[in-house]
Amino acid sequence: MKLQSRIRESLLEIDAGLSIHDDEWEREEGGGGKTWAFEKGQSLEKGGINFSDIAGNELPPSATLGREELIGLPFRATGVSVVFHPYNPFVPTSHANVRYFEAGPRDNPTCWWFGGGFDLTPYYPFAEDVEFWHKSAKEACLPFGVDLYPKFKKWCDDYFYLPHRQETRGVGGLFFDDLQLENFDQSLQFVLNVGEVFQKTYFEIFQKRMEEPFGQRQRNFQKYRRGRYAEFNLVYDRGTLFGLQSKGRTESILMSMPPEVSWNYGWIPEEGSPEEDLYKNYLTPKDWLKETK
Numbered sequence: 001m002k003l004q005s006r007i008r009e010s011l012l013e014i015d016a017g018l019s020i021h022d023d024e025w026e027r028e029e030g031g032g033g034k035t036w037a038f039e040k041g042q043s044l045e046k047g048g049i050n051f052s053d054i055a056g057n058e059l060p061p062s063a064t065l066g067r068e069e070l071i072g073l074p075f076r077a078t079g080v081s082v083v084f085h086p087y088n089p090f091v092p093t094s095h096a097n098v099r100y101f102e103a104g105p106r107d108n109p110t111c112w113w114f115g116g117g118f119d120l121t122p123y124y125p126f127a128e129d130v131e132f133w134h135k136s137a138k139e140a141c142l143p144f145g146v147d148l149y150p151k152f153k154k155w156c157d158d159y160f161y162l163p164h165r166q167e168t169r170g171v172g173g174l175f176f177d178d179l180q181l182e183n184f185d186q187s188l189q190f191v192l193n194v195g196e197v198f199q200k201t202y203f204e205i206f207q208k209r210m211e212e213p214f215g216q217r218q219r220n221f222q223k224y225r226r227g228r229y230a231e232f233n234l235v236y237d238r239g240t241l242f243g244l245q246s247k248g249r250t251e252s253i254l255m256s257m258p259p260e261v262s263w264n265y266g267w268i269p270e271e272g273s274p275e276e277d278l279y280k281n282y283l284t285p286k287d288w289l290k291e292t293k
Contacts, residue, residue, distance in 0.1 A: 001034070003098070003195045004051045004080050008036055010203050011049070011084075014210070015041040025249050030055035031076070035252045039259065043210050046085045048255035052248070053078035059103055060245030062238050073103040073110060077246075080195065081239065083256040084202065089222035090212035092122035092129070092170070092205065093229060095256065096198040097239065098191040112184070114191045115177040117152065118198040119160050120205075121170030121229060123222045124274055125282050129205050130171045134288040137174045140197035144181060144190045152176045157285035162232055167283040169232050221275050224267065226258040233257060 012018070018041035026032035033052030039045065055076045063077075064070045079099030086093065096118035104110030120133050134153070141148035156175035161168050174194060181187045233240050233256055243253035269275035 001051055003192060003199075004034070004036065004049050006196070007049050007080075007082060007199045010199055011038075011044070014203060014207055015043045017042040018044065025252070027054050027248070029057065029247065031078075033249070033252065035249070035255070037252075037255045043086060043088065043091070043206070044084060045087045046259040047083045048081075048252070050081045050252050050255065051079075052081075052252070054246065054248065055106070056246055060242055062241040062245055063101065065238075070103050070111070074105065075101060075103045076106065076109075077101050077242075079116070081256070082198070084206075085226070085258050086206065086210070088210055088212060089123045089214050089218040091209045092120045092125070093226070093258070094118065094120050094198075094202050096195065096202075098195045099239075100188075100191075112180070113177070114179040114187050116191050116194060117156055117173060117175035118194065118202075119156055119170055119173040119175070120202075121225075122282065123225050123278065124218065125171065125278060126209070129208070130282070130288050132205065133171065133173060133201060136197050136201040138289065140174070140194050141190075143193070144186065148176075149174070154285070160232065162228060162236070164235075165228065165231075167228075167279070168285060169228055171282055171288065172285065220262070223258075223260050223262040224264055225278075226261045227263050229258055230261050 018038040021035065021037040024032065024034045031054035033050065033054070035048065035050050037048040055074070057074050058072055059070050059075045063075070077099065079097055081097040083095045084093060098116035100112070100114050102109040102112040137153065138149040141152065152174040153172060156172040157168060159175045160170065160172060179187055181190060240253060244250070269279055
């Protein structure tokens with residue numbers, strides 16, 4: 001909840017004109033949360049910073065995929081989920097979440113694990129911003145192990161991939177699940193560090209690009225590419241599936257969806273255009289730290 005508050009404070013420092021929906025909710029089966037959704041700001045079009053802490057009698061299928069020993073167990077799931085959809089097409093969309101699960105009796109869980117990460121979805125990318133994003137991701141991991149960044153970077157590339165489009169959703173970042181480091185406290189500190197690094201890094205990119213001039217062409221392309229974001233969230237995202245399957249609060253779950261989206265049949269970018277640059281140079285997994293040196 002402190003992480004949710006810190007990200008909210010950072011957001012209000014750069015966009016105080018947001019229309020805010022701030023509400024707490026409870027879930028019939030157990031637990032609840034605090035939704036902080038916003039729209040129609042000066043720089044941000046839509047998004048949210050949500051906290052939830054829920055309990056249930058049985059883990060849904062999305063949480064037991066590949067883990068048959070957990071089927072039928074009661075659970076607790078808590079975390080923070082963040083998404084930002086900016087107006088300016090030169091500012092990337094971004095998503096982050098950190099979460100904790102335990103399965104089994106509340107006073108003596110059978111197992112526990114952490115998950116989360118962050119990713120960046122640019123429309124008109126800047127190589128230096130992508131390098132900065134991945135450098136920050138690497139620095140978030142280093143105090144906890146030199147092997148974590150390459151492992152979680154690849155996991156992110158693989159996870160945020162749309163097979164039906166044969167492209168990544170964006171330029172990646174970090175993704176991890178089923179995480180247990182040396183102990184609970186170290187694992188918790190790692191995911192909190194991931195959340196704090198996301199906050200600092202994204203807002204630095206945001207402020208750097210929020211005054212870039214743009215026109216209707218760039219807005220149209222932004223709306224077209226937002227379609228990929230919607231496709232991923234509705235077809236592949238495990239968090240969305242878990243929320244819906246666990247009978248979560250639908251409005252809070254779908255706050256991640258972009259406000260305006262377009263699908264244009266058969267569209268391809270013009271040769272040599274900035275739009276083609278995204279497709280040719282940014283939508284396949286790369287070693288960004290090496291590529292940009």
